Structures are given as structure tokens and as C-alpha cells.
Amino acid sequence: xxxxxxxxxxxxxxxxxxxxxxxxxxxxxxxxxxxxxxxxxxxxxxxxxxxxxxxxxxxxxxxxxxxxxxxxxxxxxxxxxxxxxxxxxxxxxxxxxxxxxxxxxxxxxxxxxxxxxxxxxxxxxxxx
Amino acid sequence: xxxxxxxxxxxxxxxxxxxxxxxxxxxxxxxxxxxxxxxxxxxxxxxxxxxxxxxxxxxxxxxxxxxxxxxxxxxxxxxxxxxxxxxxxxxxxxxxxxxxxxxxxxxxxxxxxxxxxxxxxxxxxxxxxxxxxxxxxxxxxxxxxxxxxxxxxxxxxxxxxxxxxxxxxxxxxxxxxxxxxxxxxxxxxxxxxxxxxxxxxxxxxx
Numbered sequence: 001x002x003x004x005x006x007x008x009x010x011x012x013x014x015x016x017x018x019x020x021x022x023x024x025x026x027x028x029x030x031x032x033x034x035x036x037x038x039x040x041x042x043x044x045x046x047x048x049x050x051x052x053x054x055x056x057x058x059x060x061x062x063x064x065x066x067x068x069x070x071x072x073x074x075x076x077x078x079x080x081x082x083x084x085x086x087x088x089x090x091x092x093x094x095x096x097x098x099x100x101x102x103x104x105x106x107x108x109x110x111x112x113x114x115x116x117x118x119x120x121x122x123x124x125x126x127x128x
Numbered sequence: 129x130x131x132x133x134x135x136x137x138x139x140x141x142x143x144x145x146x147x148x149x150x151x152x153x154x155x156x157x158x159x160x161x162x163x164x165x166x167x168x169x170x171x172x173x174x175x176x177x178x179x180x181x182x183x184x185x186x187x188x189x190x191x192x193x194x195x196x197x198x199x200x201x202x203x204x205x206x207x208x209x210x211x212x213x214x215x216x217x218x219x220x221x222x223x224x225x226x227x228x229x230x231x232x233x234x235x236x237x238x239x240x241x242x243x244x245x246x247x248x249x250x251x252x253x254x255x256x257x258x259x260x261x262x263x264x265x266x267x268x269x270x271x272x273x274x275x276x277x278x279x280x281x282x283x284x285x286x287x288x289x290x291x292x293x294x295x296x297x298x299x300x301x302x303x304x305x306x307x308x309x310x311x312x313x314x315x316x317x318x319x320x321x322x323x324x325x326x327x328x329x330x331x332x333x334x
Contacts, residue, residue, distance in 0.1 A: 022311065025311065026307050026311070029307045029310075030303060030304065030307060033298065033303055034300070034303070042297060043297060043298040044293070044296075044297050045296065045298065045306075046298060046310045047310055047315050048310040048311050048313070048314045048315065049314055049315055049316065049317070050314030050315075050333055051314075052333040053333075
């Protein structure tokens with residue numbers, strides 16, 4: 001069907017930026033959103049989760065980061081631009097970790113995983 | 129004449145060579161070309177003696193007996209043949225044919241009546257089935273149509289919702305403003321929940 005070629009799924013980009021001063025953060029975010037818009041994405045919203053301590057120390061671009069700013073960008077875009085986008089973000093010095101997720105499809109209920117019940121040790125050990 | 133014995137019955141050694149082969153006594157030991165035995169050379173074989181008078185009487189009796197038995201046999205054979213003939217081509221045959229034709233006609237009539245009755249039943253049943261089928265199909269179509277309408281409505285709702293949302297999207301003009309807004313209002317999605325389902329949202333970021 002032709003309609004399938006023009007689908008724009010909804011993605012969420014979680015950006016962990018270096019702990020910087022406000023104007024630099026603003027500049028980085030602006031840069032990132034403009035990159036997105038250049039590649040034909042429609043940015044829906046931009047949220048900040050604040051500057052906080054990272055769960056573990058991350059080394060990126062020869063710098064060891066202890067704190068970072070978390071930002072969420074949800075946008076609609078074609079799937080073709082994503083590899084290049086991720087590549088671009090990985091090369092950006094101010095970005096510690098970019099993470100891309102798809103948000104429009106509902107996940108079906110996955111089957112539960114229970115731990116196996118303990119096996120009875122009735123049998124004699126095998127004679128070797 | 130000589131047969132190698134497999135069973136020990138009637139065994140006796142005759143002219144046993146040193147190998148010790150056992151032979152069985154069988155009737156007609158002598159074959160055709162063996163010479164007569166010395167004790168039997170002068171024997172003259174005579175037929176059994178008969179008494180002429182006895183023979184005459186016997187012959188006469190046998191002749192009568194034979195005559196009677198053959199006559200009886202012929203009588204019986206003739207009766208059987210006559211009966212068979214009557215069966216196939218005779219007065220009884222005609223009556224039988226008429227009776228059978230009558231029976232055949234009656235049975236065919238019965239068959240036709242049964243067919244008619246069953247046919248009527250079948251027609252009624254088939255009619256009912258056809259109607260039911262038509263009704264079911266109509267219902268199915270209605271249901272399908274309803275479902276389609278539902279889906280369409282949902283899609284329309286979604287589209288309207290999206291059209292509303294478009295107003296909140298980020299454009300190059302309000303990009304900076306939105307960035308400032310986002311930085312000023314950090315959001316916190318962390319929460320805690322206990323078994324009763326009470327949600328607690330007072331996580332403090334380090």
C-alpha cells in the first residue's frame with residue numbers, strides 16, 4: 001500500500017548532556033532541535049528532567065562525567081533519518097548519551113517469566 | 129522295489145552291505161523284469177470257481193433290480209424336469225408373473241408417495257434454511273457496517289486530537305522560548321507505590 005511509505009512514527013529522544021552553564025545548554029539544545037528539524041522531523045515537545053547525578057560515571061570524548069542534564073524530546077519523523085541522526089549525536093562533544101525510543105505502538109502483554117522451581121535432590125548422584 | 133527307510137516300522141536287514149543300510153518291506157518287491165521265484169515257476173493262476181445255477185439266478189435278480197432302480201430314477205428325473213418347466217413356462221408361471229407385476233406396481237406407487245412426502249418436507253426445510261441464511265448475512269453486514277463506523281469515528285477523533293495538539297508543537301520561532309521554559313520547569317517522573325496502590329511523588333533528585 002502506498003500509505004505505508006509515508007508513515008511517521010513517534011519517537012522519544014532521551015538526551016544526557018554534559019553539566020554546563022545555562023547559555024551553553026541552551027545552545028546545545030537549540031543545535032540539536034535544529035538538526036532534527038532540518039532532517040524533516042516534527043518536534044512535539046521538549047522536557048527537562050533537571051541536572052542530576054548520573055547513576056554511574058560515564059566516560060565520553062575523553063571526559064569523565066559525574067553529573068548531567070537529562071532532556072526528553074518527543075518528535076515525529078521518518079525512520080530513515082535515525083541512523084544518521086544517532087551518528088551525529090554521538091559525535092557531538094556535549095552529548096554524553098543519546099537514546100532513541102519508539103513511543104507510538106502499544107506493547108502487547110509479554111508472557112511472564114517465573115523463576116524455575118527448585119529441583120528435588122532425591123536421586124543419587126551419577127557415578128562417573 | 130527297495131526304498132530307503134526313514135521310519136523304523138517293518139524294518140529288517142536284507143543283504144546288508146557293510147555300510148548297514150536298512151530297507152523296508154514294500155508290496156510288489158519284484159519289478160517287471162525280475163525272474164519268477166523258483167517255488168512259483170509252475171504255478172497256474174486260475175479265476176475263482178463259480179456255480180452256474182447260482183450265477184444264473186444272481187444275474188436274473190440283478191437284472192430286475194437294475195431295471196426297477198433305473199425306472200424309479202427316470203421317474204424322479206422326469207418329475208423334477210416337469211416341475212422346473214411348470215415354474216418357468218406354465219399356468220403357474222403366468223399367475224406368478226401377474227402377482228409379481230401387481231406387487232411391483234404397488235411398491236412403485238408407495239415409493240412415489242414417499243418421495244413426494246419427503247420432497248415436501250425437504251422443500252420446507254430448505255426454504256427455512258435459505259431464509260435463515262439470508263437473515264444471518266444481513267445481520268452480519270449490519271454488524272460489519274457498525275464496526276466500520278466505530279473505527280471511522282475513532283480515527284476522526286484521533287485526527288481532531290492531533291489537530292489540536294499541533295498548536296503545541298515546537299516551531300523554529302518559539303524554539304528558544306520553549307527551551308527556556310523547559311529549563312525553568314524540570315519535570316520529575318519518579319514515584320513510589322505500595323501494595324495498597326497509594327502513589328507517592330516526593331523523590332528528591334541528588
